[in-house]
Every structure is written in C-alpha cells, then in structure tokens.
Amino acid sequence: MQTTRMPAETGLAGERRAESAVRTAFRYDINGLRAWAVLPVVLFHFGIPGFSGGFAGVDVFFVISGFLMTGIVVAALERGRFSLVDFYLSRAVRIVPPLIALCVVLLGVGWFWLVHVDYRELSLNAASALTFVSNVLFWRRSGYFDSASHEKWLLHTWSLSVEWQFYLLLPLAAAFAWRWRRRAGVIALLSAAGVASLSWSIYATWRWPDAAFYLLPSRAWEMLAGGMVWLYAGQRKLPAALTRVLEGVGLALIALAVVRFDSSLSWPGGFAIVPVLGAALVIAASRQRSMFTGNGIV
Numbered sequence: 634m635q636t637t638r639m640p641a642e643t644g645l646a647g648e649r650r651a652e653s654a655v656r657t658a659f660r661y662d663i664n665g666l667r668a669w670a671v672l673p674v675v676l677f678h679f680g681i682p683g684f685s686g687g688f689a690g691v692d693v694f695f696v697i698s699g700f701l702m703t704g705i706v707v708a709a710l711e712r713g714r715f716s717l718v719d720f721y722l723s724r725a726v727r728i729v730p731p732l733i734a735l736c737v738v739l740l741g742v743g744w745f746w747l748v749h750v751d752y753r754e755l756s757l758n759a760a761s762a763l764t765f766v767s768n769v770l771f772w773r774r775s776g777y778f779d780s781a782s783h784e785k786w787l788l789h790t791w792s793l794s795v796e797w798q799f800y801l802l803l804p805l806a807a808a809f810a811w812r813w814r815r816r817a818g819v820i821a822l823l824s825a826a827g828v829a830s831l832s833w834s835i836y837a838t839w840r841w842p843d844a845a846f847y848l849l850p851s852r853a854w855e856m857l858a859g860g861m862v863w864l865y866a867g868q869r870k871l872p873a874a875l876t877r878v879l880e881g882v883g884l885a886l887i888a889l890a891v892v893r894f895d896s897s898l899s900w901p902g903g904f905a906i907v908p909v910l911g912a913a914l915v916i917a918a919s920r921q922r923s924m925f926t927g928n929g930i931v
Contacts, residue, residue, distance in 0.1 A: 665926025699859025
C-alpha cells in the first residue's frame with residue numbers, strides 16, 4: 634500500500650496534525666456521550682435494576698469510534714497526508730500502554746488471588762487481549778451473557794479487539810476507495826460494507842448468536858454507521874432547532890435500549906439498530922452546550 638505525505642509532515646507528527654484537523658474543537662457532546670455509554674454498561678454488570686439493557690452502551694462506543702476514525706482517515710486523504718503506518722502507530726500509542734498496564738496489574742493480583750487453573754486462564758485471556766483477538770477467544774469459550782463469562786476479568790477487552798480489527802481494515806478500504814473515486818468512492822464502499830454487515834448481523838444473530846455477538850463481520854456496521862455520520866454531517870452546521878430534535882430523539886433511543894432491552898434478546902441483530910441510531914443522531918446533532926452531554930458531571 635502506497636502512502637502519500639507532504640515533506641513537512643513526517644512520522645507521528647504528521648498523523649497528529651491530520652487528527653488535529655478533524656478535532657478542531659473539543660467535542661463535548663461525544664465526551665458526554667461516552668459517559669452515558671459507560672455508566673449503563675457498569676450498572677448492567679452489577680445487576681442494578683432498571684439497566685437490564687445496559688450492554689447497549691458498547692454499541693454506542695462502536696458508533697463513536699467509527700465516527701472518529703473515519704474522520705481521521707478521510708481528512709488525511711483529503712489533504713494528501715495519509716500514512717498507513719502512522720495511523721497504526723498512532724492507534725497503538727494510545728491503546729497499547731494502558732492495556733499492558735491493566736494486564737500487568739491483573740496478572741499481579743491474580744498471582745496471589747487465583748488458583749492455578751484460573752491463573753492459567755487469566756494469562757491466556759491477557760495474551761489474547763494484548764494481541765487483539767480476545768473476542769475470538771471468548772466466542773470460542775462461552776457466550777457474553779453466560780454466568781461463567783461474568784467471572785472473566787478481561788471479558789470487556791472483546792470490544793477493544795473488535796475495534797482494533799476495524800482500525801486495521803478501515804484505512805485500507807478507505808485508501809483503496811479514494812484512489813477509485815475519492816470521497817464518493819469512500820462513501821460508496823463504506824455504505825455497501827455497512828449494509829452487508831448489518832444484513833449478516835441480523836442473520837448470524839439468529840443462526841450463530843455467540844459468533845454474531847463477538848466477531849467483527851456482524852459488528853462492523855455499527856462503526857460504519859458512525860463513519861457515515863462523519864461523511865454526511867460531520868462538517869455541516871445544522872439549524873439549532875433541528876439539532877435539539879436530533880439529540881432528544883437520539884438520547885431517547887439509547888435510554889429505551891438501556892431500560893427496556895435485556896439479555897434475553899438476540900443481540901446484536903436488528904435490535905441494536907435502536908442504540909446505534911440513537912448514538913448517530915446525538916453525534917450528528919453536535920450540540921456542544923447541551924445540558925445532557927455538555928455538563929460538568931458527564
């Protein structure tokens with residue numbers, strides 16, 4: 634894969650400048666949306682009543698990741714400063730050090746806390762997390778909602794593995810489509826991939842539910858939905874009245890999923906459209922002074 638870069642833009646510095654072009658201002662709405670996504674997930678795993686569908690917060694995170702990564706890649710392509718190596722290195726610098734720290738701490742605690750067989754399992758889980766294939770491992774071992782899975786200390790890394798796998802493929806696909814028809818090519822390819830992924834997710838959730846939950850092919854559409862938001866609305870100023878409506882409907886959809894859904898549903902499948910659409914609407918609204926996503930608490 635050939636990469637292009639301006640002479641003054643070298644190494645990670647060039648990648649950071651490309652990213653800064655996307656993040657011209659701090660997105661308080663996305664930062665707040667992260668808070669609204671992580672809280673239901675935590676409360677769901679603690680079994681707090683009223684948050685039976687809190688696992689849908691992960692789907693919100695996927696939309697956010699797709700929005701940000703698509704913006705970084707396409708903005709760099711538009712400026713002729715895209716470097717595949719720099720993109721990967723930039724992701725690794727942000728993700729790998731805290732992930733290593735987490736695994737080291739848990740392995741240290743587990744050495745004193747766990748029996749031998751459980752410590753071996755933890756070590757395997759840590760190795761799979763650090764190589765970003767833990768989603769495959771957990772798929773092969775048990776379902777996400779099984780009681781045994783809730784005792785796995787690194788279960789949550791499955792979603793990080795899915796995101797990393799998406800990060801590996803997105804820039805390759807975008808760079809290929811850009812050489813084909815530039816921005817229109819990127820939109821066409823990512824749209825087609827999103828429709829295919831959603832269709833597969835609905836079928837696979839019914840046919841192979843555990844694989845559909847954990848694996849990238851049935852999850853990619855959620856991140857691609859975020860990418861579509863960036864491509865269509867990420868750089869547009871919408872009327873204030875419309876943004877209030879979009880945010881309100883979006884937050885209502887996320888709340889609906891968190892409060893009314895539960896682990897008896899086949900997930901993700903078609904049900905995941907509800908929180909994914911909600912997150913997409915909130916991001917598209919881009920309300921930086923919102924009382925819901927822009928306040929100090931979130």
